[in-house]
Amino acid sequence: MTQKNTAPTAAGVSSRGLKRRLRLGERVIEGWILLAGLLAIVVLLGIIFILLKEGLPIFTHTPPWEFLFGTKWYPVSDPPTFGIAPFFVSTLMITLISTAIAVPIGVACAAYLAEVAPAKVRETVKPIIEILAGIPSVMMGFIGLALLSPFVQSLFNLPTGLCGLTAAIMLSMMSLPIIVSVSEDAMQAVPHEFKEASYALGATKWETIWHVCIPAALSGIAAAIMLGVGRAIGETMTVLMVAGGALAVPASPTDPMTTMTAAIASGIGNAVRGGPQYQALFAVGLILFILTLAVNIIAERVLERQKRKFAR
Amino acid sequence: MEINLNVPDISTRPVKKCATKLKVENVNLYYGSFQALRNITLDIPSCSITAIIGPSGCGKSSMLRLFNRMNDLIPGARAEGNIELDGIPIYNSKIDVAELRKRVGMVFQKPNPFPMSVFENVAFGPKRHGVKNRSELAEIVEKSLHQAALWDEVKDKLGQSGLALSGGQQQRLCIARVLAVEPEVILMDEPCSALDPVATLKIEDLMRSLATDYTIIIVTHNMQQAARVSDTAAFMMMEPDRAGVLVEYGPTAQLFTNPKDKRTEDYITGRFG
Numbered sequence: 001m002t003q004k005n006t007a008p009t010a011a012g013v014s015s016r017g018l019k020r021r022l023r024l025g026e027r028v029i030e031g032w033i034l035l036a037g038l039l040a041i042v043v044l045l046g047i048i049f050i051l052l053k054e055g056l057p058i059f060t061h062t063p064p065w066e067f068l069f070g071t072k073w074y075p076v077s078d079p080p081t082f083g084i085a086p087f088f089v090s091t092l093m094i095t096l097i098s099t100a101i102a103v104p105i106g107v108a109c110a111a112y113l114a115e116v117a118p119a120k121v122r123e124t125v126k127p128i129i130e131i132l133a134g135i136p137s138v139m140m141g142f143i144g145l146a147l148l149s150p151f152v153q154s155l156f157n158l159p160t161g162l163c164g165l166t167a168a169i170m171l172s173m174m175s176l177p178i179i180v181s182v183s184e185d186a187m188q189a190v191p192h193e194f195k196e197a198s199y200a201l202g203a204t205k206w207e208t209i210w211h212v213c214i215p216a217a218l219s220g221i222a223a224a225i226m227l228g229v230g231r232a233i234g235e236t237m238t239v240l241m242v243a244g245g246a247l248a249v250p251a252s253p254t255d256p257m258t259t260m261t262a263a264i265a266s267g268i269g270n271a272v273r274g275g276p277q278y279q280a281l282f283a284v285g286l287i288l289f290i291l292t293l294a295v296n297i298i299a300e301r302v303l304e305r306q307k308r309k310f311a312r
Numbered sequence: 313m314e315i316n317l318n319v320p321d322i323s324t325r326p327v328k329k330c331a332t333k334l335k336v337e338n339v340n341l342y343y344g345s346f347q348a349l350r351n352i353t354l355d356i357p358s359c360s361i362t363a364i365i366g367p368s369g370c371g372k373s374s375m376l377r378l379f380n381r382m383n384d385l386i387p388g389a390r391a392e393g394n395i396e397l398d399g400i401p402i403y404n405s406k407i408d409v410a411e412l413r414k415r416v417g418m419v420f421q422k423p424n425p426f427p428m429s430v431f432e433n434v435a436f437g438p439k440r441h442g443v444k445n446r447s448e449l450a451e452i453v454e455k456s457l458h459q460a461a462l463w464d465e466v467k468d469k470l471g472q473s474g475l476a477l478s479g480g481q482q483q484r485l486c487i488a489r490v491l492a493v494e495p496e497v498i499l500m501d502e503p504c505s506a507l508d509p510v511a512t513l514k515i516e517d518l519m520r521s522l523a524t525d526y527t528i529i530i531v532t533h534n535m536q537q538a539a540r541v542s543d544t545a546a547f548m549m550m551e552p553d554r555a556g557v558l559v560e561y562g563p564t565a566q567l568f569t570n571p572k573d574k575r576t577e578d579y580i581t582g583r584f585g
Contacts, residue, residue, distance in 0.1 A: 118387070119387065191424075193420065193422060193424035194424065194426055194427070196382070196385070196420065196424070197420065197424045197425075197426065197486070197489075198426075198436070199382065199385060199413065200380060200382060200413055200417065200418040200420075200490075201413065201414070201417070201436060201437040201440065201489065201490070201493055202410045202411065202412075202413040202414030202437065202440060202441065202493060203410065203436075203437075203440045204410050204440075207440050211436070211439075211440070212426060215427075215428075216426075216427055
């Protein structure tokens with residue numbers, strides 16, 4: 001079939017010409033792929049460059065030490081002070097709490113879907129969970145405002161339900177789908193022989209999940225957790241809507257907070273381009289960038305170690 | 313018809329207190345609507361090796377997996393009839409399946425050590441059954457590896473991954489892992505089919521030495537192997553539209569030299585299968 005199709009064209013073109021044309025096509029495609037690859041790197045370098053260019057000058061106004069650990073963020077007073085400790089602490093607190101909620105639930109849900117649930121349940125539930133990941137964060141903010149915050153307020157007897165805890169719970173719900181989906185894939189990929197061997201040794205279902213499936217799927221689960229943490233750190237709209245927006249360093253999770261992302265989003269519209277507040281917000285972005293980079297590098301290291309431990 | 317098989321003289325093997333370890337009565341096994349075993353009845357004696365032979369797809373593995381209820385893991389699998397271990401019906405709903413599997417261990421066709429160290433592989437079973445003490449575990453691990461004739465080869469690399477061992481070593485590690493939970497019956501599902509002849513011989517020697525204390529049931533494609541190691545043998549086959557028929561069951565020497573059924577004779581002389 002293929003021979004029949006190519007034969008007439010091949011006969012019409014001299015073998016030399018055909019060869020050259022193929023090589024040219026090859027070059028074009030190679031160049032195209034190279035360009036696409038370079039583009040990703042260029043964009044990343046561009047982001048770093050802009051963050052540095054716009055953000056670093058603030059350190060001539062406020063020394064880095066004061067900027068990081070200062071507790072007062074008064075960008076419009078005279079003279080303005082830029083201390084991002086409230087945002088930094090808020091981001092850490094909300095991220096930690098949301099991870100602490102999302103990881104056990106997510107991994108347990110994944111283990112249920114991968115190991116316990118009948119095929120029919122899995123095939124219905126998993127797509128539904130994946131749809132959850134696509135809900136716009138503004139809508140999650142609505143849900144947090146309307147449903148969760150009154151509940152949190154009455155549960156802890158707070159002056160307002162808009163606080164770090166509400167934001168953390170909403171974020172945990174937002175990072176759940178990705179944690180469940182990716183770790184369920186990882187557990188599904190654990191070779192059947194391992195599970196069979198475990199059952200044949202008299203291990204129960206729970207023991208098999210805990211001692212065989214989860215350890216063998218650990219690198220995938222860790223990747224899932226990192227994706228979830230990444231979502232929690234970077235999420236802006238929901239926390240802007242439900243975290244409360246206070247500018248003080250939070251003392252407890254039930255305090256109103258402003259995360260680094262929310263601070264940037266709410267402040268950048270009012271900042272004079274090139275002014276100190278503008279620079280300070282870019283510096284916040286820079287620190288956020290370093291934070292996510294650090295999370296990624298640590299995750300990479302942990303995975304590397306796990307891989308060596310379970311190496312074939 | 314002269315049958316030329318290397319059948320060892322089984323009459324020299326000591327016939328020990330051969331009580332019935334496993335009793336199978338009128339067992340049918342279904343996978344959904346497919347019937348994998350048909351009306352199987354046989355008694356498996358203790359402290360001996362029973363081989364199950366037959367062509368591919370005849371239900372040998374399904375039969376083996378009846379004894380530790382591994383078929384339970386397959387959705388839609390359903391067993392009918394009575395199977396007793398030491399007189400206790402194992403398909404009773406009150407039976408603790410984990411406890412049953414502790415008493416009836418299994419070695420699989422493909423060596424399947426866990427992606428853990430050699431030590432942790434062997435310690436896996438005892439740990440699940442409540443042994444916590446580190447020195448006690450170390451003792452069990454050493455003893456099991458000795459029993460599986462693997463200790464001398466791995467004693468310096470207990471911390472290494474079990475998957476770093478050779479195929480034959482991995483299979484003996486899997487046997488050590490089973491021995492560590494001190495089962496009474498060991499099921500072996502074509503344990504040598506992925507191994508070279510030298511490793512196969514080692515496993516066979518090991519099986520013979522274990523047969524004094526354990527009841528071993530082995531599924532094998534290799535008829536020489538069945539003849540070499542087993543005391544009793546069962547021949548199963550499938551008919552065009554019927555799988556899982558037990559054709560003949562008896563002492564290995566008789567089955568191989570003087571089969572009662574024409575189909576057994578045809579199979580072991582290589583006329584089909």
